[in-house]
Amino acid sequence: MPSLRDLAQLVRAPAALSVPGDVVAGAAAAQALDRRVPGLAGASVLLYWGGMAANDWADRELDARERPERPIPSGRVSPGFALGVSAGLTAAGVALAGLAGGRRALAVAVPLAGTIWAYDLVAKNTSAGPAVMAACRGLDVLLGASQGRTVRAVPAALTVAAHTYTVTELSRREVSGASRALPAATLAGTAAVAAAAMAGRRSGAGARGGDSSGGGDDRSHPDGANRWTGSRAGPGWRALVPAVLAGWYGLQYGAAQARVAADPQASRVRAAVGAGITGLPALQGALVARAGAAVLGVAVAAAAPLGRRLARKVSPT
Incomplete structure (x- = not known):
């Protein structure tokens, strides 16, 4: 029987810290931050591990x-044993999505599970691999949005998908090393992703019944304070949060890619891939904050330094 450490390495356990933020970003954009989000986030983690x-x-x-x-x-x-673990985690993830979000969640979770397996078994080593993996992450964002106005989460889904495309392109050179052109291209993509996360209209507090200033009618907060922004006041410092978090994401992941461009050996490529995985929560946090849930966005982004710390014990790649 494998040890817990062996299983953690098999499923890249610490890398799962980059997953719940997809669901939260989708829910915030779709104005569907409610009690179903934790269950959907748990389903997303199970599907990722599978x-x-x-x-x-x-x-x-x-x-x-x-x-x-x-x-x-x-x-x-x-x-x-690995195949059994994968099948079991996938089935559990789909089941949990259905329990948490009903038919609307299943309508996303089932295609998401299929796309994950299609990547692993068919697409990974083809030219379509990065696009298929990007689709997995985009669908993960839409899983969070499935309980609300899903169309409003499409920009966030595309932003996370674009980031994932750059990470996947780099990951294909983890063993052989890369040409300098590859990190230059992915770095340009990262800059565009960070800019996209900074841009856009704050769409409100992300939870039904609240507005962007936190003054909406939220019965669970009779004083008018918004549960996600944590304040009744106007935008203030919260308006700066998306730019700060997106800049943090771009700096951390971008610096790792710049080091690859300077010396594209395999070890630096692997480090850049790890930075892309562990740095994703900062991007997700920026998207959550852009949707109006600044405090929640900061909480999501806090998974980034934790993920980097855990990556020293169990590799995320």
Whole structure:
């Protein structure tokens, strides 16, 4: 029986800190921040872990040559066990999505699960791989939006998908190293993603019944304070939060890519991929804050430094 550490490495457990923010960003944009969000976020984490286990199962022969330290080629986890873990986590994720969000959530969770498996089993090593992985993350954002005005979350979904595209392109060169042109291109993409997260209209507090100033009729807060922004006052400092968090995201992930551009060896590419994974909560936080939930956005972004700390113990790549 594999140890908990072996399983954590199989599913890249710390990297899951980058996942709940997708759902929160989608819910905030769709004005659907409510009691269903934690369940949908949990479903998203299960689907992510299932996809990671499926990834290692599908890559077991390649990893035996290129990444022999991973759980399956090292013999710490058998291929059959990894496949069972993946299938079980995927089924649990879809089931939890249905329990938390009903048919509307299932309408997104089922295609999301299918896209994850399609990436792992078919698309990963093709030219379509980055686009398929980007679609996974975009659908994850829409899972959070499934309980509200889904169309309003499309810009956030596209922003997260664009970020994911850059990370996936880099990840394809984790073993061989990259040309200098690749990090230059992904760095330009990161700058565009950060700018997109800063731009756009604040769409309100993200929760039904509130407005952007926190003065809406929220019966659970009779004094008029908005539960997500934490204040009744006008925008004030909260208007700066999206730009600050998006800038933080761009600086952290961008710096790692700049180091690859200077010296595109494999170890630096892996470090940039790790920075892209662990830095994603800062981008998600910017999107949440842009939707009007500044305090919640800061809370989402706080997962970024925690993820970097945990990545020293269990690799996110």
